[in-house]
């Protein structure tokens with residue numbers, strides 16, 4: 001049986017903010033498997049902000065995509081053929097297999113087997129996958145929020161941010177979101193139970209600091225930093241003594257051609273005087289904790305204590321559109337692309 005693989009290619013690196021002309025849709029026949037290989041048919045693709053840094057030739061914690069290659073992307077998919085003794089047809093697997101309908105894989109350890117019994121397979125791309133694991137494990141390891149403390153979350157409407165907010169709230173913390181617009185700020189309070197929310201778009205660093213003083217009258221004990229850049233500069237003056245600053249992501253500097261220039265060294269004075277602990281977090285370092293954390297997250301989804309929102313477009317052709325929806329903050333929940341429902 002000859003299959004055709006439709007995929008998204010990154011034809012060139014972005015100069016500044018990514019633009020639609022960096023992507024091209026292409027297709028080719030799926031070649032027969034060789035010994036040791038297995039074939040995945042993609043079910044869902046996750047559109048993750050981390051893709052932006054993978055497009056650039058810069059220091060990162062995972063290797064980037066080269067111009068001309070299939071664009072990277074996390075998939076959950078079904079093994080439909082296998083010539084690898086360690087991989088069974090019918091297994092579900094997730095991992096960075098690219099923006100494509102079919103992916104030929106060789107290394108079973110490069111993808112994780114997904115248990116369809118603990119939740120819907122696509123949730124392994126969000127709440128019980130990297131997204132939820134990042135929120136839960138970074139709070140446990142670095143943030144360590146205690147009842148009564150204030151937890152401030154930039155990109156407070158992101159999937160990671162909304163899950164972190166709900167976990168912190170369940171621990172008895174006051175939760176505060178920073179998002180792009182006043183409308184989105186209101187929605188955060190209504191949808192995810194934030195105690196307060198404010199916006200960054202159109203504000204100077206000083207204006208945002210003032211807004212944060214109002215939103216966080218008792219100061220900030222844990223800053224869950226999804227953005228870096230100017231948004232994070234605005235937080236410096238509202239930190240409490242012994243605050244914890246978890247560096248999770250770089251959304252606010254993702255438009256810069258070289259993000260290494262603007263990670264911000266403006267906070268040393270506050271770090272010193274207030275004994276603040278600032279630490280980067282990369283979820284892949286926590287692999288030994290994934291099984292227990294995955295079960296915990298799935299249990300919270302099942303008993304309704306975690307609200308999960310997803311925004312799903314249909315067809316690999318819409319992956320570039322989905323990418324720019326995510327970049328523009330227009331996705332209403334984790335941005336996914338449904339590629340195939342079941343094997344045919």
Ligand SMILES: NC(=O)c1ccc[n+]([C@@H]2O[C@H](COP(=O)([O-])OP(=O)(O)OC[C@H]3O[C@@H](n4cnc5c(N)ncnc54)[C@H](OP(=O)(O)O)[C@@H]3O)[C@@H](O)[C@H]2O)c1
Pocket residue numbers: 047048049050130131134155156157158159160161178179180181184226227247248249250251252253254255281282283284326327328329330331333334335
């Ligand atoms: N360190 C790790 O191991 C790890 C693992 C997974 C994810 N992450 C990071 O976690 C963060 C959230 O990921 P996610 O998958 O949850 O994201 P997501 O659900 O796709 O949400 C992305 C959000 O980013 C915001 N955004 C877009 N452009 C922005 C800009 N220029 N400035 C500020 N905010 C902007 C948008 O919200 P607004 O409309 O409010 O701007 C958008 O809703 C990202 O920084 C990601 O890289 C880190």
